[in-house]
Amino acid sequence: xxxxxxxxxxxxxxxxxxxxxxxxxxxxxxxxxxxxxxxxxxxxxxxxxxxxxxxxxxxxxxxxxxxxxxxxxxxxxxxxxxxxxxxxxxxxxxxxxxxxxxxxxxxxxxxxxxxxxxxxxxxxxxxxxxxxxxxxxxxxxxxxxxxxxx
Numbered sequence: 001x002x003x004x005x006x007x008x009x010x011x012x013x014x015x016x017x018x019x020x021x022x023x024x025x026x027x028x029x030x031x032x033x034x035x036x037x038x039x040x041x042x043x044x045x046x047x048x049x050x051x052x053x054x055x056x057x058x059x060x061x062x063x064x065x066x067x068x069x070x071x072x073x074x075x076x077x078x079x080x081x082x083x084x085x086x087x088x089x090x091x092x093x094x095x096x097x098x099x100x101x102x103x104x105x106x107x108x109x110x111x112x113x114x115x116x117x118x119x120x121x122x123x124x125x126x127x128x129x130x131x132x133x134x135x136x137x138x139x140x141x142x143x144x145x146x147x148x149x150x
Contacts, residue, residue, distance in 0.1 A: 007106055009047065010068050012058045013135065014076065014099035015128055019149075021053030022083075022093050031083065032056075038078045042066065047109065050116040055128045057116045059104065068101040100132065102139050 016022045023031055028051070035058060036046035045061040060071055076095045083093045104112050115122070122131070129149070136143050 004064070006064045008062050008064060009104040009106070009109060010060050010062060010071060011102045011104050011112055012060060012068070012072055012075065012099055013055065013101075013132065014072065015055035015096045015132075016053075017094040017096055019054040019096075019128060022090055023051065023053050023056075025053075027087060028052075030086075031079065034082055035075055035079050038075055041078075042070075042074050044071065048113040048116045050119050052119050052123050052128075055132075057119065059109070059112050059116060072099040072101065100135060100141075102135065 032049040032051075035049045035056070039046040039058075039060055043063055044066060047059040047061055049056065049058045051057055058071075058075060060075075062068075062071055076099070080094055084091050087093075132148070133143075133145075136148075
């Protein structure tokens with residue numbers, strides 16, 4: 001085959017360390033926009049970024065040369081440094097050690113975008129922990145809850 005064509009979309013989810021509510025409403029849009037800039041810097045496209053005080057969802061379109069673990073590494077590492085520098089009162093900010101990543105087909109992108117846009121409303125009735133475990137179950141991921149929240 002002479003050329004390679006891909007459509008690789010990842011729904012990346014991770015929380016702040018210990019799910020502490022660091023990302024206050026007054027800074028969240030700047031954080032989401034910065035994460036979009038991190039994606040661009042690494043030749044990816046942030047289709048949607050959002051979340052609430054204790055976690056984020058990022059829908060990222062990436063080339064095949066960038067593994068999901070690298071997407072999480074870029075976003076978490078670079079945004080953590082920026083948040084700590086940009087907002088002095090968040091100098092102890094950090095993300096959780098792990099993350100979840102799910103592939104998303106082109107047909108499902110609009111629904112995932114809407115889901116991410118409606119995070120604040122969604123979390124009026126469901127905790128991050130409930131949401132995260134539902135994602136793991138829905139995607140057939142085996143887990144031991146003793147190690148999920150580490």
